[in-house]
Amino acid sequence: MTEPHLPGGYTSDELTTLLAQACEELGLDGGRPRLLRGHTNAVVLLGAVVLKIARKGTTPQTLERTVALVRWLQDQGFPTVPFHPTARQPLHLADGALATVWTYLPQPANPITAADLAAPLAALHRLHTPPVPVRQLDNLTAIRRSLATTRTLDAEDWDFLSHRADQLEHALTQVEYVLAPSIVQGDPQHRNALHDTAGDLTVLCDWDTVALGQPEWDLVTVEIHCRRFGYGPRHWADFADGYGTDVTTWPGYRVLRDIRELRMITTNARKAAHTPGSLSEVQRRIKGLREEEDALLWSIL
Template identity: 75%
Template sequence: MPPSLEDMTDPHLPGGYTGDELTTLITHACRELGLDGTSPRMLRGHTNAVVRLGDTVLKIARKGTAPQTVERTVALVRWLQDHNFPTVPLHPRTPQPARLTGEALATVWTYYPQPAEPVTAADLAAPLATLHRLPAPRIPVRQLDNLTAIRRSLTAINTLDPETLHFLTTRADRLEHALSKVEYALEPGIVQGDPQHRNALHDPAGGRTVLCDWDTIAHGQPEWDLVTVEIHCRRFGHGHRHWTDFATAYGLDITAWPGYPVLRDIRELRMITTNARKAAHTPGSLCEVQRRIKGMRENEDGLLWNIL
């Protein structure tokens, strides 16, 4: 195994696994699924452990993930593929999901080499618009509920002081009341849940942008997807032009919609509380979480965030 996998230390647990555990899981996957273990390379590790293995990508679900969660994601991605939706495809010759050693579950995807030019926000517009127009699948789909996710994180956070937790809880209460008065502009449908530059890839053969990372797929209001794109453009340094190009391509500028401030504040609160909950396993992220909370207290809507 290369150093990037062997030298994993406990403060940086990709998917909640130690370096030794990951080595065992990857070795098992290569042996049982016929994957190329010559030069494994970690692609992501903040939530799940995502590893490139030759022409495939092995996505090991976070430790403790319920099997039905992974099974639902696989079923929905297959449904998307049946509708010719632009998604990174599941690897066709691998049983999905794959059970590795112990309780670990994984999915295997086709690897897409990427050009030097990164995906832009405008590239997300066409696949998102298509997604939002798809008919409801017969497969059960969870309902998107950002406030419930926020409250779940608040009860699990052990890295923040009581006063800060009270501030975040009070903010959630206020935003829940404000949300009850929002009148949506779009029809509900299938949403990606976390559309952003890092959850999309260039399809080198098809010459199009495809979406990936479907753990957050849900049924809900498309406005949540649009607000999420806007937040990523504003908070992570992509610039205002990225957002205006997306809004033009999609056909709606969500920032001009009256409900935008409420959805924006809820979505940003979820991003903060989710990372605060994970900070116990990724200690280096706590400083950034606290910086974001300070900016929230001071209403710094233009504060740039560091990617966690």
């Protein structure tokens, strides 16, 4: 029987080997590693260091672009989780595995709210174009790429999602944006921000999805997380007040919302083969789309 894959697509033995190698490289004893996040990458706490092991197959160029971007953000004084100051970035581990090394920020009891995201996200959208390579945001291409490699859906669900992508691609050509293009985080949400208690501010993290595009995409993403994951309308209203724009009143909102939700579903469908138990949630979300249940609560995957 094949061993189920763990975060990043690594087996438990592979992950143990990578952690031991990283500890040796960083001069850590590696006594009690703790998995902080494990959906796509393996994010592990090692003492006062957070090691983010990129998913299998990540190229050095991809991580080098992320490192260059985060260093630029730090140079701008932007509120991002900082790299560990002494670690080599990125870290090259066994069998082509790659990792980045971050400073651990202990979190207080109060969780991140949507309102906490408003100031750093607005600051990000005001930045000039960075002098490092950043991809263009293209949700529809990402959706089609996920569908092309998905092996967990039946033909009826696959056809439904593919047809929906075609419809939304056409609808997107009619959307007129009102905000200036900018750098976008790509997946701003409660779990991709942290409290920095030393500086009494909120910092953004997880720069894997950063791109150049329309700020409306980021705003729609925050709204979806408030509505779909049970945070409630007050969370969204407080964010919109803090940011200064309520994207739900904009005529293009529904098209971008539907594309963003479709991307979330197709991404999780693609990953379902390596995430035991997630397929039933993906199927429940697809059923909700069919029945136009805009208020259906989703479970976090």
